[in-house]
Amino acid sequence: MCGIAGFINPPDGREPRRILSAMADSIAHRGPDDTGLLATTTADGHFQVGLAHRRLSIIDVGGGHQPMGNETGQVQIVFNGEIYNFAELRQRLIALGHRFTTASDTETIVHAYEEWDTDCVSHFVGMFAFAIWDAGRERLFLARDRFGKKPLYLHQAGASLLFASEAKALLATPWVRRELDQDTLWAYLAYRYVPGPRTLYQGIRKLPPGHWALWESGRLTEQRYYTPPDQARATAPAQLGTDPVGDFLALLDHAVQIRMVSDVPFGAFLSGGIDSSAIVGLMARHTPHPVQTFSVGFADEGYSELGHARNIAQQFGTDHHELIVSEEHLIDHLPALVRFRDAPVAEPSDIPIYLLSQEARRSVKMVLTGEGSDEVLAGYPKHRFEAYAKPYHAIPAALRHGLVEPLINHLPYAFRRAKTLIAALSLENFEERMARWFGALSWAERDALLQLPPPRDPCRAWGLDSAEDNTPLRRILYFDQLNWLPDNLLERGDRMTMAAGIEARMPFLDHRLVEMVSALPADYRLRGRTTKWILRQAMTRLLPEAILKRPKVGFRVPVNVWFQHRLRDYVRDQLTGSRSLTRSYYKADALRKMLDEHASGRQNHEKLIWTLLSLEIWHQECLNAPTPAQP
Numbered sequence: 001m002c003g004i005a006g007f008i009n010p011p012d013g014r015e016p017r018r019i020l021s022a023m024a025d026s027i028a029h030r031g032p033d034d035t036g037l038l039a040t041t042t043a044d045g046h047f048q049v050g051l052a053h054r055r056l057s058i059i060d061v062g063g064g065h066q067p068m069g070n071e072t073g074q075v076q077i078v079f080n081g082e083i084y085n086f087a088e089l090r091q092r093l094i095a096l097g098h099r100f101t102t103a104s105d106t107e108t109i110v111h112a113y114e115e116w117d118t119d120c121v122s123h124f125v126g127m128f129a130f131a132i133w134d135a136g137r138e139r140l141f142l143a144r145d146r147f148g149k150k151p152l153y154l155h156q157a158g159a160s161l162l163f164a165s166e167a168k169a170l171l172a173t174p175w176v177r178r179e180l181d182q183d184t185l186w187a188y189l190a191y192r193y194v195p196g197p198r199t200l201y202q203g204i205r206k207l208p209p210g211h212w213a214l215w216e217s218g219r220l221t222e223q224r225y226y227t228p229p230d231q232a233r234a235t236a237p238a239q240l241g242t243d244p245v246g247d248f249l250a251l252l253d254h255a256v257q258i259r260m261v262s263d264v265p266f267g268a269f270l271s272g273g274i275d276s277s278a279i280v281g282l283m284a285r286h287t288p289h290p291v292q293t294f295s296v297g298f299a300d301e302g303y304s305e306l307g308h309a310r311n312i313a314q315q316f317g318t319d320h321h322e323l324i325v326s327e328e329h330l331i332d333h334l335p336a337l338v339r340f341r342d343a344p345v346a347e348p349s350d351i352p353i354y355l356l357s358q359e360a361r362r363s364v365k366m367v368l369t370g371e372g373s374d375e376v377l378a379g380y381p382k383h384r385f386e387a388y389a390k391p392y393h394a395i396p397a398a399l400r401h402g403l404v405e406p407l408i409n410h411l412p413y414a415f416r417r418a419k420t421l422i423a424a425l426s427l428e429n430f431e432e433r434m435a436r437w438f439g440a441l442s443w444a445e446r447d448a449l450l451q452l453p454p455p456r457d458p459c460r461a462w463g464l465d466s467a468e469d470n471t472p473l474r475r476i477l478y479f480d481q482l483n484w485l486p487d488n489l490l491e492r493g494d495r496m497t498m499a500a501g502i503e504a505r506m507p508f509l510d511h512r513l514v515e516m517v518s519a520l521p522a523d524y525r526l527r528g529r530t531t532k533w534i535l536r537q538a539m540t541r542l543l544p545e546a547i548l549k550r551p552k553v554g555f556r557v558p559v560n561v562w563f564q565h566r567l568r569d570y571v572r573d574q575l576t577g578s579r580s581l582t583r584s585y586y587k588a589d590a591l592r593k594m595l596d597e598h599a600s601g602r603q604n605h606e607k608l609i610w611t612l613l614s615l616e617i618w619h620q621e622c623l624n625a626p627t628p629a630q631p
Helices: 016-026 086-095 105-123 167-171 182-191 244-258 274-285 306-315 327-341 350-360 373-377 381-393 397-409 413-425 430-438 443-449 472-482 484-499 511-518 533-538 559-564 568-576 588-600 606-623
Strands: 002-008 034-041 048-055 075-083 126-134 139-144 153-157 160-164 211-216 219-224 266-269 292-298 319-325 366-368 503-505
Touching: 002 016, 002 075, 002 126, 002 167, 016 034, 016 048, 016 167, 048 075, 048 126, 075 105, 086 105, 105 126, 105 139, 105 211, 153 167, 160 167, 182 430, 182 443, 182 606, 244 274, 244 511, 244 533, 266 274, 266 350, 274 306, 274 373, 274 533, 292 306, 292 350, 306 319, 319 350, 327 350, 327 484, 327 559, 327 606, 350 484, 373 472, 373 484, 373 511, 373 533, 381 413, 381 430, 381 472, 397 413, 413 430, 430 472, 443 588, 472 484, 484 503, 559 568, 559 588, 559 606, 568 588, 568 606, 588 606
Parallel strands: 266 292, 266 366, 292 319, 366 503
Antiparallel strands: 002 048, 002 160, 034 048, 075 126, 126 139, 139 211, 153 160, 211 219
8 A cells, every 4th residue: 555646747847756755745644665766758858757656665675666567668666555466467477588586566557557457457366556658668557446435636638637646735735725716615515525536636536446547648648447337227036146145255255365464464354343343253264363353432431332342342352452542532533534635524434434544554454344235235224115115205295394304303302213214315317316325415404504605617426327227226236336445445545554554445435346246136235224244144154143143233422422411612613603614605504504503403413514614624724824935
């Protein structure tokens, strides 16, 4: 795991190595073990190329320095991620005549590019974002993995292109300005994150997951090479194997095993839910040593799952570590986490994940996590409830708007799931409903709160090109896999672990496992009220019944309570105080009413308060940060 940055054909002729060095220094946390720079000018002096790398050494600790080249040095790469099938690819490439000088998976990418050109990405099993400079063909090849586990940001101005693992590396150059893309604010307030490829910064965007980009002859072209299989209709049941549950278990077990390949100590994040418990149980099969596990909890017992995690740790004899998080950690660490993320922190759970990563870094440099299981195996309540959207809209509008919705909205907070259900189902537009399941504000609510003009160019989420005749479940899973997963959860996991200098690997997002599950009938994922059915069946001999039958709890941080009591004044000062940078965005009466309702307990506005608080901190720490000195 590493950080990469670079440019091609920059807007002016400033000294390139100093700019590359500044870009690399800004993401030093991603790679504390090593740094490498390459600055070159084409033979005719027409344009400059720069590559920068910060390394976290996991594979071939002594021989994996980057930028790394082929035998002639004409092809150079900077790479962030891991290629899990690099050993078998290496043997194929050697048989085809390629010569290797290191044991690094990075060199496998170089030779795969030489052999298969841009199609090399289809041969990789792993997580990756990389840039390859091909001097002989004067082209730059960029690529990002299928599900967007590893980030890649771009800034393009005419024939100039800058790229980096994090937006801050682009902002460390004299060529990229810190300017708010105001239109994306509306999207952020709907989703609690900004759907890619846009960001809150004008002129900075993401290369989408499953895409590659090619800069050649002053032009950038992009191509999508992978589409999550839930876009298409399901495979006919006649194509099923004789033991789908056994096949699933074998694929998951293999996905875990290949992600345990490492030249440094590793462990696992353990929440006590079925996903992380399954990962830990399977890891224990493949090592003679106790798996190191790391869990986080809260002083507020109603939110803590440490007891469940402790039971799993005892069952598999792990070397277990625990951490308690309090509201003081929020005030102490939120500004730093916003800086690490280059964006508002979408979830309060970023904070415990970051602190847990810091704790894990004392013992390991890599962890396995259960991320992606819900978006692949249908683990959220919304995956059950989306099927009710069409029947609900068949109820006469007068009855829905005049009776059902007012009645549910007046229920106390204890009925929060019913309130969320009706709030989402009441929206007839699919995209707006997708945002509402986990989001902060509907379009009407944004209009009621914001003083800003509505967007001229609305930032829209992906996932609307799912087959129109697809099932509700597959449509929502496809939407999740292209939006919620890469732009929120995977971004969170990458930033919070890399901020602590450790790598996170996600077996549930092995694309071969995803494709196998997607080919199954829907009831292998969602059966009645049972979510992730195939995983529960596969784990019957490995995990205790109490874990298998637990409903999804989610990684909830008690900010509802904190915002009502101990952090009430802190929040009010940040959002309405004289030094607030965002208070002019909101209608004062609407903002004050919302804060009062939450403080009194009449309504729970924790999602919205968190969303606004995080946006304010982003303005303070990122948008208004000083511009770096120009070389």
